[in-house]
Amino acid sequence: MVPTLVQEQQRSATHDVTNQAPPLAPYDASDDPALLEGLRREGAGWAEDGLRRLGVRAGSAQAQEWGEQANRHEPELRTHDRYGNRIDEVEFHPSWHHLMRVAVNEGLAGSAWADDRLGAHVARTAGGLVWGHTEAGHGCPTSMTYAAVPALRRQPELAAVYEPLLTSREYDPALDVPTRKRGLLAGMGMTEKQGGSDVRTNTTVATATAEPGVYTLRGHKWFTSAPMCDVFLVLAQAPDGLSCFLVPRVLPDGSRNTFRIQRLKDKLGNRSNASSEPEFDGTVAWLVGAEGQGVKTIIEMVNCTRLDCVMASATLMRKTLVEAGHHVRHRSAFGARLVDQPLMRNVLADLALESEAATTLTLRLAGAADRAVRGDAGETAFRRIATAVGKYWVTKRGPAFTAEALECLGGNGYVEDSGMPRHYREAPLLSIWEGSGNVNALDVLRALSREAGAAQALFDELALARGADARLDTAVARLEQTLPTATASSARRLVELMALTLQASLLVRHAPPAVADAFCATRLGGDWGHSFGTLPDAADLDTILDRALPGGK
Known part of the structure; x- marks a missing residue:
């Protein structure tokens, strides 16, 4: 029997949506008195206009969708290319790159270290409090990039090369020689499966080469997030004890450093961000600080x-x-x-x-x-x-x-x-x-x-x-x-x-x-x-x- 017009109207009426909240976006993620008052109080009032602009962008429907898509379409590990060559690359949804580009361009990675204005680090933190309304996973590589700079300064000759790139506001996701890029991201590799937070039990071994300050590493890290970063600060056992090393993904001659990603972690959350287990075997590394002073x-x-x-x-x-x-x-x-x-x-x-x-x-x-x-x-x-x-x-x-x-x-x-x-x-x-x-x-x-x-x-x-x-x-x-x-x-x-x-x-x-x-x-x-x-x-x-x-x- 063909439904009558009245029946059709009655049927559609059962699907009327009432008493539901409309979408929150667009909204202003910086609309928070505690945030704005704290920004001014801690010496970064000069950053308020930019923070408010970022807050509107963070609460936009587009940025909120980026956060959703980056977590729904998780990163994928590609260990080999189609010809069987080992590549150890991680592929991300375009939304991840959109989020990262804004974060780096807005100074949420390392750029505060290159800003002499009083309150530069406060402005960066306030920016994170706002842009983090999109999603949390991409905050991992920006955080580690920010944190790598003061550690790297313990080796001034390395800092002279890498710091200008770590403090850049250019997001450059290409896998290339670090010094050929417009900007760099840094990761860290400290924990191992037998020790976790007890890093002094690490078993990764660093062996000195004939070139001063250059070592090769052999070992396996248990939690290394953001494995697509350009350089990593890694702890390993040198002859004089636990030491810190800089490990680039690509060596100065353009060849790939040995950085074998065994797997990506299947985590409870933070799923937009790749966390990995890399294996080092003859991996070239540069000493940061003195031997035995890794911690x-x-x-x-x-x-x-x-x-x-x-x-x-x-x-x-x-x-x-x-x-x-x-x-x-x-x-x-x-x-x-x-x-x-x-x-x-x-x-x-x-x-x-x-x-x-x-x-x-x-x-x-x-x-x-x-x-x-x-x-x-x-x-x-x-x-x-x-x-x-x-x-x-x-x-x-x-x-x-x-x-x-x-x-x-x-x-x-x-x-x-x-x-x-x-x-x-x-x-x-x-x-x-x-x-x-x-x-x-x-x-x-x-x-x-x-x-x-x-x-x-x-x-x-x-x-x-x-x-x-x-x-x-x-x-x-x-x-x-x-x-x-x-x-x-x-x-x-x-x-x-x-x-x-x-x-x-x-x-x-x-x-x-x-x-x-x-x-x-x-x-x-x-x-x-x-x-x-x-x-x-x-x-x-x-x-x-x-x-x-x-x-x-």
């Missing part, structure tokens, strides 16, 4: 990448908060918009506090890094201790945060099309990369015992908020009492207290009273439950949310 040489690289772990976690928090806020403003349930439901407002406000604390700490760490580069001893000491503290805490908060933000979308947040599952899978990586929670907590103890002035630098920072909030003063006093008796088994408790007092002191000094009061009441005063959304009735939710959500309520 000391590469520690500057680790300090930089740990800052970027904090930045990436703060970015994920902000991105998922914006997604959750957008959804609840357009979705209704039980006769009211979700954003007007008291308990949902409590959840969002609690997430907003966590996000602002993470963003504010990230920019403070970037400011310390910027001033440390310029020789400020106090900021150098603060950076050393506070970066490890921030790396531990902010990255630990990320997975719980993204799970709660995902839940704000209900079932819609659990489907891949929403993008929230991708963010949720990404979050745990940042607490693992550059040292898991235990490694970072123990590193804080190491800094306290070995780094002159580290503890004092932290307490000097906390003292800037003395007297502004009684709960903060009590927590700082408890920290002072706890510090001398801290042990390895209690390291996490100590570092968590350090992180919360540091975040609270920053918010007390720089955030609106409603934000600072709610944070101190819950994170330090004990007026909080065991999940997000348990702020006390006295919390000024309206002020917190009007500040946090783009466009206000």
Whole structure:
């Protein structure tokens, strides 16, 4: 029987879409008071116009689609060409290259090291907080490129050759002799399967050649991300101990260095980025720093990448908060918009506090890094201790945060099309990369015992908020009492207290009273439950949310 017109109309009516949030894009990823205020406060106000431009681009439908496509079409390993020649190349979807080109052109890789302006490193970090709204995977090679520069400076003759290319704003993905390219990307190869974070157990061997400073490597690395980079900083055992080496993919004569990619890792998240197991066998490498000083040489690289772990976690928090806020403003349930439901407002406000604390700490760490580069001893000491503290805490908060933000979308947040599952899978990586929670907590103890002035630098920072909030003063006093008796088994408790007092002191000094009061009441005063959304009735939710959500309520 042929359907009547009335039947057709009735059938189509069952497919009407109502009570669903419209697409978030386009939006402005830089529309965040905590971000913009921190940018100015830490000395990079001159970068605000560019950051706002980048924020509009990051929130565009095109850039958001690039992020989706780069993760949906994962990189593929090509070990051999059609003729059987070993090539060890990784192929990426065009969207990856679009993301990388913008990131490098906008100075999110190594260019801050070539910028003499005060706040250059802060501007770069702020750019990462904004452009990271697209996707996280391509932040790996840009982060390592940024971090490679200070390590490479320990070998001035190598830095003279490579630093101008590592600090270039030109993205050049071709596999070629490094000195023939317009710009370079750097990777790192430290961990091995038998040791992981315990790099002193590495078994890769470096053998000196007749040419001074040139070695050959033999061994197998367990986690080397971004294997398509041009050069790598690698740890290997030289005659005088663990040492750092520069390994180019292509040698000066145009031949390919031995860099056999055994496989790409099948990871939980970060799937747009290739992580690999390369094998070295007669691989040519140049010594960076002195033999036996590998850890000391590469520690500057680790300090930089740990800052970027904090930045990436703060970015994920902000991105998922914006997604959750957008959804609840357009979705209704039980006769009211979700954003007007008291308990949902409590959840969002609690997430907003966590996000602002993470963003504010990230920019403070970037400011310390910027001033440390310029020789400020106090900021150098603060950076050393506070970066490890921030790396531990902010990255630990990320997975719980993204799970709660995902839940704000209900079932819609659990489907891949929403993008929230991708963010949720990404979050745990940042607490693992550059040292898991235990490694970072123990590193804080190491800094306290070995780094002159580290503890004092932290307490000097906390003292800037003395007297502004009684709960903060009590927590700082408890920290002072706890510090001398801290042990390895209690390291996490100590570092968590350090992180919360540091975040609270920053918010007390720089955030609106409603934000600072709610944070101190819950994170330090004990007026909080065991999940997000348990702020006390006295919390000024309206002020917190009007500040946090783009466009206000």
